Amino acid sequence: MVTIPEQLPFITPLHTSWYQPYVLTADMLRLDAIHPVVSGNKWYKLKHNIADAVARGCDFILTFGGPYSNHLVATAAAAKAFNIKSVGVVRGINNPSNKLTPTLQTCIDYGMSLVHVAKSDFDNVDANELIKSIGMEAERAFEIPMGGANESGRVGCEDIAAYIEAKYTHVCVAVGTGTTLAGIRNALPVEQTVLGYAPMKKGEYLNDEIRVFLNPDKKESFTIFDNWHGGGFGKWTNHLISFMNTFYKTNQIPLDIVYTGKMMLGILEQLKAGYFPVDAKILCIHTGGLQGNVSVGEQLIY
Ligand SMILES: *Cc1c(COP(=O)(O)O)cnc(C)c1O
16 A cells, blocks of 8 residues: 555744744745655655556656665655665765665665666766666666656646645745746745745756746746855755754754755845845745755754
8 A cells, every 4th residue: 555645744833933023924834744755845746757657557667866865765665655666876886895875775675776877977877778787678667857857746746835825925945956846836826925945056047947847927936046055065064054953942843954954044044134024924845855864974963
């Protein structure tokens, strides 16, 4: 039996001391709570993809990611739940003297076969050749792009809007490929402001990538901020770690180091700088990703 999500998303109010006197309300939509591994937005991006793979009678799902990829491990767990095999193409050669990352070990535990590809080849890897090299048939594969960034992924993310009440004036979400933001933006009324927080340097390129997938009346109705990358994708500062620990003490909500930690730090700085109108009602989306916190070691208090 398929048991994803294990729990439906819910809303947790943030502690008033976190957002007063700057705005009326700030709540968090807890997509992180839906499953320990297929967490947050990843499930919404995968659900139609995996259903399609099963419906088409494919033998296995092929997808791609780095050694700490939330998408890779979510795909491994979701594929297992749907009783379909999975193959993960991993960025970076696995040095036998190095242990696998906990993320990749979990992928294997869920039955995913991993193929490691040198970083320099990863972007141009020939999927057909690669499938042949592991003795599988390319015609039997269902390929999901890195990060679940395809039309089925965007459509799946439209369902997240069902948890966003009309009372919220501002909806904040972390952005990687922009698939989640695009789905949410298309599904929400244009009156609701959608803000995206990019965890990488020069994230403004996402504006053009996302706009392509937005409905005609929504094309200009979103804003991407890239001021809180903290040194680049997957990088972090001591300031970010101590912010995340303080956020946990105040709100009892664990954030992830790659996406939601940077977003919430950005929102706090925007609150203090008076970016939001005082009558704003903010909904921050917790997109999950907590498994990736293993890369930080012991510095987080949760
Ligand atoms: C993958 C991920 C994102 C980015 O989602 P996109 O749809 O690629 O923009 C945001 N937050 C978390 C926690 C993620 O794991």
